[in-house]
Amino acid sequence: MQIFNSLTGRKEEFRTHQPGVVRMYVCGDTVYDFCHIGHARSKVAFDIVRRYLEYRGYQVVFVRNITDIDDKIIKRAAENGETIQSLTERFTRFMHEDYDRLGILPPTHEPKATEHIQGIIDMTQQLIDKGYAYVASNGDVLYSVSKFEGYGQLSGRALEDLRAGARVAVDEAKHDPADFVLWKRAKPGEPFWPSPWGDGRPGWHIECSAMSLDLLGSHFDIHGGGMDLKFPHHENEIAQSCAATGDTFASWWMHNGFVNVDDEKMSKSLGNFFRIRDVLDSGHLRDPEVLRFFLASSQYRGPINYSLVQIEQADAALGRLYTALRDVPLAEAFTPGEATRRFQAAMDDDFNTPDAIAALQTLATEVNRAKGAGDLAAAGALAAELKSLGGVLGLLQLPPEAFLQKAVGASALSDADIERLIAERKAARAARNFKEADRVRQQLSDAGVILEDKPEGTTWRRS
Template identity: 55%
Template sequence: MLKLYNDLSNRKETFQPLRAGTVRMYVCGMTVYDLCHLGHARVMVVFDVVYRYLQASGYEVSYIRNITDIDDKIINRANEKGVPFSELTEEFIHAMHQDADALGVLRPTDEPKATQHMEEILAMITRLIENGHAYTADNGDVYYDVRSFSDYGKLSGKSVEDLRAGARVEPGDAKRDPLDFALWKGAKPDEPAWDSPWGRGRPGWHIECSAMSTKALGDSFDIHGGGADLTFPHHENEIAQSEGATGHPFVKYWMHNGFVRINDEKMSKSLGNFFTVREILEHYRAEEVRYFILTSHYRSPLNYDTEHLDNARAALTRFYTAMRGIPEAPAAGGENYVSRFRDAMDDDFNTPEALAVLFDLAREINRLKDNDVSAAASLAAVLRELGGMLGILRDDPEDYLRGGTQAGDDTLSGEKIEAMIQARIDARTEKNWAEADRIRDDLQAAGIILEDGPQGTTWRRG
C-alpha cells in the first residue's frame, strides 16, 4: 500500500485518493523565459516517476503541469530581446519539451497556459472579492486580504505574526497589509494587458495556478507538487486563494522535491555554478542525468558533481551489460525482486532503494547467463519492466554500450572499432601477441573496453 509524505500534515500517510481508482495531480511547471536548468529537470523527473508509478499501480491519472507564460521575468526578457512576449514563450516552451523528451519525461495529461485562462482567473478574483477575501486598491490593483483567511500558514508552518513583523510595505504599494499579495496588477506602459472589471491589467503569479488547477481538476484534488522553494509563498497563497474562493479543501496531499546543490553549494547564477540541462547533456547522456536524479530521495537535497554523474554512467553500464546478448522473452519469475521494488516505491517513492533492488536483479541475471539463458532472459525482461517504472533502461543494450557519451562526440566510429577488433583477432590467430596488445591498448586509450568471452569479443565505450 502506497504511503507518501504529506507536507500539509508533516507526516507519512497512506495514500487514499478522493475518488477510488483515479488520481488527480497538479505540478507547478516552468516560467518560460529561459532554458531549463537542473532544478527544472529534477521537478520534471521526480513527478514523472510519480506519474509512471501511479499508472503502473493501476490508477487512472490526470496529470496537469502548467506553463506560466506571463509574468515579470517574461516581460522583462521579451523587452530585452525586443520581441513580443508570446514569441519568447513559444521559443522556450519548445525548448522545454525538447529537454523533457530527452530526459524520458512523459507528456502530462495537459499543460495549461496562464494566458489561456483569463476567464477563469477573472472569475476567481471576482469570487474572492464577493467572499470578502480580496479588495480593489485605488491604483487598479486587486489584493488578497491575508487577514481574512484564518488558516494562512498551515502548509509552510509560518506564523502570520512573525511574517508581518518582518515585512514592510514598499513605496507605492496600495496594499492594506504587508502580507497581502496581488491578484491583479493594473496595466503599465509597454506591458501586455487584458480587460477586467477593475481596468486593464494582468494577473498575479499565484492566482494563475489556482485558476488553472481548479479548472482542470476541480475544487479539490489529490496531489499538488513542486519544488521546495514554492512552499512559501506560492503554494501557501494558492491554498488561501482556492479555499477562499470555493469554500472547499484545496489539496489532500502536498509533495515537494528538495533543492539542487552544485558541489555542496546552492545553485545560482551569481556563484557561477548554474547549469542548464543542455550544458550537462554536452558531457553526459540524458539517461545518465535522469538516473543521477533518482539516486537521491525526492525530498532530500540533490548534490550535483561530475563524480555522481560518472557513477550514474557506471551503474547504467552494469544494467545494460547484464541485459546484453540475452534474447527477448516475456517477463517471468523474480517475484521477490518485484515485491521488494514495490515495497521501496510504496514507501514514499524511495527510488534509491528501488535502484538497489535492480542491482540485485542484475547480479542474478549475470549469474544465470552462462548456464540458464532462458531464466536470465525472463529476469532481464523483469529488469526492463521495473526500470521502465523509473523511466530508465529504455535503450537497446548494444546501442547504449556502444553509443558514446552523446551524439557527435565519438572519435572512433563503430565500423573503425570493429575493424580494429578484427585486426586484433587476426594478430592473435597469428600469435602476434605484441600487435594484439598494441591494438587493445589503442582502443583502451580511446575509451573502448574489450570483453573477451566464449562467444567472442564484445566492446563498449567506457
C-alpha cells in the same frame, strides 16, 4: 502506499478522492529562459511519481502548467525587442526538447496562463464578493491574508512573523504588508486583458488556482512542486482556492528538494548554474538517461549534490544494469519475484527511489549469475523483470548495445574505427601475432573501449 504530506508534516496512507483515479497538479515553468537542472530534478521526480502510480493501476490525470505572462517575460521580451508570444513559444519548444530527452512523459493537460484569463477573472471576482480580496488604490486587486483563517499552515509561518519581516517600504496600497496581488493593473506598454477592475493581467499565484480548478476540480489528490514554491506560491494557492470554492483543494502536498552543485546551493550569483541542455551536451554523459538515473538516485524530498564525480558514478551504475541485460533474449513473460516485492515496498514508502534502484542492482546480479551458469531461460526471465521495473523509473529504455557503445567525452575513435581495429586484432590473432593483437587491444583500452571475447565473436563497449 505511504506518501509524505507537506501540509501535515508526516507520511500518510494514500487514498484518492475518486477510486482508481489520481488527479495531480505540478507547477510548471515560466518560459522566458532555458530550463536548468533544478527544473530537471523536479520534473523527473514527479514523472517517476506519475509512472509508479500508473504501474500500480491508477488512472492518472496529470496537469503541468506553463506560465507565459509575468514580469520576467515582459522584461526579457522588451530587452530582446521581440513579442511576448515569440519569446514564450520559443522557450516552450526548448523546454519540451529538454524534457523529451530526459524521458519525461508529456502531461495529460499543459495549460497556459494566457488561455485561462476568464477563469482567473472569475475566481478573483469570487474572492472580492466573499470579502477575501479588494481593489487597491493603485488599481490592483489584492488578496487580504488576514481574512483567511489558517494562513501559513503549509509553510509553518505565522502571519505576525511575516508582517514583522516585511520591508519598511511597504506598498501603501496594501491593507496589510502580507497581502498579495491577484490582478495587476496594466502599466503603459504592457500587455493586458479587460476586466471589471480595468485593463490588466493576472498575478502569478492566481494562475495555478484557476487552472487547477478548471482541469481537476475544487478538490484533487496531489499538488507538487519544488521546495522553493512552498512559500509564498503554494501557501497563497491554498488561501485563494479554499476561500473561493469552500472546498479542500489538494489532499497531498509534495515538494522535492534542492539541487546543490559541488555541495553549494545552485544559483546564478555563484556561477554554478547549469542548464539542462548544456549538461546533456557537455560530453560528460553517455546518454541523457545517465542524468535521469543520477536524479533518481536520491529520494525526492532530500537535497541532491551534482558533481562530475556523481555523474561518473551514475554512469557506471547504470552501465552495470545495461551490461546485465546484454546478450540475454528477454522472456516474453515472467513471474515477479523478490526483487519486484522489494521494489514495490520501496516505492510504496514515499517513492524511495534509492532503495528501488538497489532492488534493480540486486536483480542485475541475479541475471549475471544465471548467465554465468549458462541458464539462459532463467536469465531471460530475470532480465525481463529488470527491464520492466527499470521502465517504471523511466530507465533501461535503450537496447543495451546502444547504451554501452555510446562515447563519453571527445573520443578519438569512432564506431567505425573501433570495428576496424577489432578486425585487425582478429587477423593478428589468427596469424598468431599475439604481440600485435595485444597492442591493438591496449590501443582500444586507452581510448576507453572494453573488449569482451566470446565464442561467437568479440563485442565491445565504451567504459
